[in-house]
Amino acid sequence: MSDEDFSKGTAYVRGAFVPVDKASISPLDWAFTRSDVVYDVVHVSNGAFFRLVDHLDRFERSMRARRMKPAESREQIEQILHRCVAMSHLKDAYVAMVTLRGRPRIAGSRRPSDCENHFLAYAIAWVDIVPKEVKERGVRLWIASVPRVSDRAVDPTVKNYQWNDLTSGLMEAHDREFDTAVLCDEDGFVTEGPGFNVFIVKEGKVSTPDRGSLQGITRRSVLEFCKELGYEASIAPILRGAIEAADEIFLTSTAGGIVPVVRVNQTILGNDRPGMVFEKISELYWRNHRESAYRTDVNYAT
Amino acid sequence: MSDEDFSKGTAYVRGAFVPVDKASISPLDWAFTRSDVVYDVVHVSNGAFFRLVDHLDRFERSMRARRMKPAESREQIEQILHRCVAMSHLKDAYVAMVTLRGRPRIAGSRRPSDCENHFLAYAIAWVDIVPKEVKERGVRLWIASVPRVSDRAVDPTVKNYQWNDLTSGLMEAHDREFDTAVLCDEDGFVTEGPGFNVFIVKEGKVSTPDRGSLQGITRRSVLEFCKELGYEASIAPILRGAIEAADEIFLTSTAGGIVPVVRVNQTILGNDRPGMVFEKISELYWRNHRESAYRTDVNYAT
Numbered sequence: 001m002s003d004e005d006f007s008k009g010t011a012y013v014r015g016a017f018v019p020v021d022k023a024s025i026s027p028l029d030w031a032f033t034r035s036d037v038v039y040d041v042v043h044v045s046n047g048a049f050f051r052l053v054d055h056l057d058r059f060e061r062s063m064r065a066r067r068m069k070p071a072e073s074r075e076q077i078e079q080i081l082h083r084c085v086a087m088s089h090l091k092d093a094y095v096a097m098v099t100l101r102g103r104p105r106i107a108g109s110r111r112p113s114d115c116e117n118h119f120l121a122y123a124i125a126w127v128d129i130v131p132k133e134v135k136e137r138g139v140r141l142w143i144a145s146v147p148r149v150s151d152r153a154v155d156p157t158v159k160n161y162q163w164n165d166l167t168s169g170l171m172e173a174h175d176r177e178f179d180t181a182v183l184c185d186e187d188g189f190v191t192e193g194p195g196f197n198v199f200i201v202k203e204g205k206v207s208t209p210d211r212g213s214l215q216g217i218t219r220r221s222v223l224e225f226c227k228e229l230g231y232e233a234s235i236a237p238i239l240r241g242a243i244e245a246a247d248e249i250f251l252t253s254t255a256g257g258i259v260p261v262v263r264v265n266q267t268i269l270g271n272d273r274p275g276m277v278f279e280k281i282s283e284l285y286w287r288n289h290r291e292s293a294y295r296t297d298v299n300y301a302t
Numbered sequence: 303m304s305d306e307d308f309s310k311g312t313a314y315v316r317g318a319f320v321p322v323d324k325a326s327i328s329p330l331d332w333a334f335t336r337s338d339v340v341y342d343v344v345h346v347s348n349g350a351f352f353r354l355v356d357h358l359d360r361f362e363r364s365m366r367a368r369r370m371k372p373a374e375s376r377e378q379i380e381q382i383l384h385r386c387v388a389m390s391h392l393k394d395a396y397v398a399m400v401t402l403r404g405r406p407r408i409a410g411s412r413r414p415s416d417c418e419n420h421f422l423a424y425a426i427a428w429v430d431i432v433p434k435e436v437k438e439r440g441v442r443l444w445i446a447s448v449p450r451v452s453d454r455a456v457d458p459t460v461k462n463y464q465w466n467d468l469t470s471g472l473m474e475a476h477d478r479e480f481d482t483a484v485l486c487d488e489d490g491f492v493t494e495g496p497g498f499n500v501f502i503v504k505e506g507k508v509s510t511p512d513r514g515s516l517q518g519i520t521r522r523s524v525l526e527f528c529k530e531l532g533y534e535a536s537i538a539p540i541l542r543g544a545i546e547a548a549d550e551i552f553l554t555s556t557a558g559g560i561v562p563v564v565r566v567n568q569t570i571l572g573n574d575r576p577g578m579v580f581e582k583i584s585e586l587y588w589r590n591h592r593e594s595a596y597r598t599d600v601n602y603a604t
Contacts, residue, residue: 108430111472153452160466161336164336167336167338167414186452186455
């Protein structure tokens, strides 16, 4: 063992494990200069990955969609993720896997296919999409005026770092003392927010947008739990008006789990308190972390 | 002087000058994980920056639009650019200035306003948007099927690294043995390509798109030269059909200057040879590099 300090997290980059604060990439990598990069995030809860297989599947799909192939195999990537968590002795962690386009092997080439793709990963202590106290009192959600980038221009199901529109929405929200924002597309349909999917509940029926959104793994869990709990749930077009008229709203994210919304713009939902459907689904979500087949125990001996 | 090798280029990062291959950023910087970053590129030709003031002006506008402010003043940034070029003894260079969002000062914050913005710059040998031999024979341009991200979602006049749609267009072009691509917006209007503005000439009249595009400095130069040469020139909506029916097409970019197009999809322009308007404007462009008030001599003594 080296005498380096891995307590803040561990990264794997260019084939080596380093303390996360020492991880670096080149500012000339196309992953930076063209945001030509795909990633995924899985979380570790109480010593186990949650739905690791699903995250690896999605990560592979994202790489294929952008024609990227790093040197590491899926099995190696899985081992690397375990080791990043293990080296930092994290029991609850945010674990990122990232494939970067790299730089061209041929000087002066402008062709993505000439680039040497490479893989990086890191595990850090669990991070939430909103601070803990906001999660407890419930999120105040702003419906941004900036539209979400269209699905035809950038496929939102391929997890990417192109957050410019989401960041603009977030700045709008913060300017107005809201916690975060949800974006609509140019046709007025609700999409997603910075790092999360959105769900609405109306007269006991649960729905989540069919467009402009990542196919979140937590979103998928919620859809499954709805079935288990007997709620009718659907992936459907949701107009801006429907979110303003919802009985309940909640957000889903790997980083943060399920987060209740108590206000949307000037509307106060359910007496400014998290709703009942949220409570039931959230309870089931965390119960699944303890019991279910979705757990992959971290190999701390690695 | 250190004994490090600056011959491949020099970068300024975290307050220090380093060989460009040693420059690094954190993969946890929001400039990477949210592509929350603005940049500009100026070129050095024969020992002088070209239109440096205009590039610095635009860079400042981009930073303001994204509410970023690094520690370095405009004057310091200018000195840093000189020094990056001087340390590598470059006479013809591609010089990038980049402001990164950074990471939040407060652990766990998701607010852009909590981040410590920082500045980086680098000078490397001149790079072209297309290889030299392609520039000489003329570009074969593909009109991509993927649409450009809308101006309302992401302001294209704020120079950014979010190239996903442009990269998709580039891959389409390469699959079909074209050199590069131009994208149309979802309404069918021509916008720009990966790293360049586009101009068309029809019956002696020159025009360039009014939307979906960076307000390029080379584009501005060309508009000025058109006036000087007596061509009617305009910034106007250009439908896809108009580019296919053009007499001449050329591309403009800081990295590459003015580049002629000889084919667009299956259409061959002007006998597969660069056109006359291109030749005249290009000649004037390079003449200006030698003579004009646009030159800022690099301070190699710095």
